[in-house]
Amino acid sequence: MRTRFAPSPTGFLHVGGLRTALFSYLVAKQTGGEFLVRIEDTDQERSVEGALKNILHTLHWAGLEPDEGVILRKGGIAQEGGKGPYIQSQRLELYRSYAEKLLADGHAYIAFDTKEEIDRMRTRQAQAGVASPKYDASVRMNMRNALTMSAQEVQEKLAGAEPYVIRMKMPAETQVSFEDDIRGVVSFNTRELDDQVLLKSDGFPTYHLAHVVDDHLMDIGIVIRGEEWLPSLPKHVLLFEAFGWRPPRYAHVPLLLNTDRSKLSKRQSSVAVEEFREKGYMPEAFLNFIALLGWNPGTEQEIFSLPMLIEAFSLDRVQKGGAVFDTEKLDWLQGQWVRQLSTEEFSRAILPLVTNQFPKAEYDPLFEQRAHLIQERITFLKEAPSMLQYFYEDPIVKNDLLANAKQKITETMLPDILIFLQETLETVLADEWTQDVLKEKLLSAAKLKGYKHGQVLWPLRAALTGLPFSPGAFEVAAALGRDTTLARIEMAMQSL
RNA sequence: GGCCCCGUCGUCUAACGGUUAGGACGCAAGGUUUUCAACCUUGUAACGCGGGUUCGACUCCCGCCGGGGCUGCCA
Numbered sequence: 288m289r290t291r292f293a294p295s296p297t298g299f300l301h302v303g304g305l306r307t308a309l310f311s312y313l314v315a316k317q318t319g320g321e322f323l324v325r326i327e328d329t330d331q332e333r334s335v336e337g338a339l340k341n342i343l344h345t346l347h348w349a350g351l352e353p354d355e356g357v358i359l360r361k362g363g364i365a366q367e368g369g370k371g372p373y374i375q376s377q378r379l380e381l382y383r384s385y386a387e388k389l390l391a392d393g394h395a396y397i398a399f400d401t402k403e404e405i406d407r408m409r410t411r412q413a414q415a416g417v418a419s420p421k422y423d424a425s426v427r428m429n430m431r432n433a434l435t436m437s438a439q440e441v442q443e444k445l446a447g448a449e450p451y452v453i454r455m456k457m458p459a460e461t462q463v464s465f466e467d468d469i470r471g472v473v474s475f476n477t478r479e480l481d482d483q484v485l486l487k488s489d490g491f492p493t494y495h496l497a498h499v500v501d502d503h504l505m506d507i508g509i510v511i512r513g514e515e516w517l518p519s520l521p522k523h524v525l526l527f528e529a530f531g532w533r534p535p536r537y538a539h540v541p542l543l544l545n546t547d548r549s550k551l552s553k554r555q556s557s558v559a560v561e562e563f564r565e566k567g568y569m570p571e572a573f574l575n576f577i578a579l580l581g582w583n584p585g586t587e588q589e590i591f592s593l594p595m596l597i598e599a600f601s602l603d604r605v606q607k608g609g610a611v612f613d614t615e616k617l618d619w620l621q622g623q624w625v626r627q628l629s630t631e632e633f634s635r636a637i638l639p640l641v642t643n644q645f646p647k648a649e650y651d652p653l654f655e656q657r658a659h660l661i662q663e664r665i666t667f668l669k670e671a672p673s674m675l676q677y678f679y680e681d682p683i684v685k686n687d688l689l690a691n692a693k694q695k696i697t698e699t700m701l702p703d704i705l706i707f708l709q710e711t712l713e714t715v716l717a718d719e720w721t722q723d724v725l726k727e728k729l730l731s732a733a734k735l736k737g738y739k740h741g742q743v744l745w746p747l748r749a750a751l752t753g754l755p756f757s758p759g760a761f762e763v764a765a766a767l768g769r770d771t772t773l774a775r776i777e778m779a780m781q782s783l
Numbered sequence: 784g785g786c787c788c789c790g791u792c793g794u795c796u797a798a799c800g801g802u803u804a805g806g807a808c809g810c811a812a813g814g815u816u817u818u819c820a821a822c823c824u825u826g827u828a829a830c831g832c833g834g835g836u837u838c839g840a841c842u843c844c845c846g847c848c849g850g851g852g853c854u855g856c857c858a
Contacts, residue, residue: 295858330857402856409855418785419854452856470788479786479854487856494858518787518853541789541851548850576795579807583796587806606789606796609851613794616808622821664820694817726816744817756819 288318288508291356292346293325293498296338299559300345302612303513303543303551306577310540311511312351313600320508323356325501326374329491340364345560349570350593370505375497382492385500385530386453386485394529395485398422398432399444399451421481422454453486455495455522463521468509468538468602475521483522495519499526502535509536511602514609515550538602541581542609551612558612567667568617572624576617581606590623622666634658637671644672645679657766660758674757678767682753684779689749694741704746705780707736712764712773722765729761750779 290311294304315322324346328334343359352358355368366373375382389395400408405422408430412420422430432454433441445451457480464474485496492500502510517539527534545555552558563573575591583606584591584599591599628636634655641648648654661674676682689705690698711732715724733743748760751767764772 484856515852589807608789619808741817759816
């Protein structure tokens with residue numbers, strides 16, 4: 288089954304766009320088909336410089352590599368496949384010829400109305416309380432089109448280069464029913480439908496014409512798109528019929544919503560996928576999150592990689608109602624994905640971040656060991672450098688960190704506690720300096736002295752790391768080694 | 784306004800006539816070698832309303848209410 292993702296280069300890749308792209312990608316992959324990317328740049332005014340490249344980059348980041356169409360390659364943006372071009376602004380002649388075919392077959396007509404005339408018509412209809420304002424409100428009367436003018440008049444205007452559009456001639460009172468793969472049968476009456484513009488006066492097609500022509504020519508088996516297109520479905524089905532083509536299958540995916548349940552918008556939420564990438568979310572976590580918004584596997588599994596999604600996804604388990612884009616679960620998934628990495632993968636992922644801050648850091652078994660200590664306790668990879676800081680430089684330890692009311696440690700108790708730590712730890716020899724031995728010796732000594740665990744462990748951990756939170760005291764002491772551990776306790780004593 | 788779509792915990796969702804309405808996030812409490820996390824345990828919380836159909840409705844039908852989308856020479 289060939290599927291496509293067809294963004295307009297008007298800005299960043301939207302999270303909702305990524306979701307429809309993901310669903311399309313999954314359907315293509317699980318049916319052994321191709322996933323194409325086509326660019327819908329038919330609105331010259333809204334096109335944004337650089338948006339195309341940006342969207343492709345983000346798609347690549349997410350791991351959704353197109354098989355055909357517009358693809359990001361080393362050299363830049365390439366078009367691959369035998370059904371191109373895949374950028375609509377490069378297919379203008381094609382759309383025109385198909386629009387003319389419609390004209391010849393009586394499914395469309397030329398109209399010369401100006402923007403102002405159309406505006407006036409709408410105002411008039413609104414004032415008259417017309418239920419469904421449309422171009423042909425009064426049997427296409429009062430409008431300047433090929434349906435009400437003589438052929439000669441039309442020819443004269445065309446010869447005089449007067450701007451015109453080509454409109455679809457909507458059949459009267461026809462019931463159009465179609466089976467959507469997510470919603471089941473939906474039906475509409477053409478009575479409510481306008482004579483949609485198909486070819487604009489600037490020679491560009493509207494979405495409607497371009498969609499029908501391209502998805503037919505590019506042999507798309509199923510069109511997966513946002514629910515906002517559902518009301519346009521009958522127009523598209525009718526166009527396929529007018530061309531004598533078999534329509535593809537359609538799946539209208541429910542919308543992503545703001546917290547107030549309106550259509551997800553930039554004003555109310557973060558909607559650019561790029562923002563999430565910048566915040567440090569892993570593509571796996573983000574994709575996992577997006578997939579679970581409106582789709583469920585029917586099992587209690589929550590963690591899904593892209594290959595697992597290809598395996599488990601199906602359109603009939605896609606929700607019909609919109610889903611609030613609430614990212615509270617995303618952070619949890621991000622943490623899960625950090626934990627999902629092997630120690631080596633994790634170490635390699637954080638290495639550049641750490642060397643950036645501590646140039647002498649390098650990948651070796653020791654680094655892996657240290658990385659392992661923090662892998663279970665961070666959510667974002669970018670937290671790694673600060674959590675490993677004390678392995679690369681001596682911390683500056685303040686008394687108010689060493690003392691801790693919650694652990695019942697006052698500043699006046701500190702000298703005694705630090706001496707206790709020093710004396711006890713000195714009895715542990717270098718060759719038995721392990722987490723287990725340290726724990727055994729220190730806790731038993733503390734018990735003899737009448738210290739509570741927190742009263743000795745908190746100052747030890749704080750003296751070693753200088754941080755309000757970090758891996759545990761024994762883990763850090765073992766990783767730091769005997770000399771450094773004792774030296775830092777000494778330093779803490781000096782600074783009292 | 785008209786047309787179309789939708790309606791289960793705060794959020795994402797399971798259930799496809801018979802369940803104590805399940806899971807996840809969040810939140811709360813407890814646990815773990817101190818703290819923040821992570822992790823484990825327990826808890827918290829939902830079928831929009833009213834009619835039918837049926838021995839029996841979250842599930843089927845109708846109405847209402849509520850929400851959303853569309854109603855462009857934007858996609």
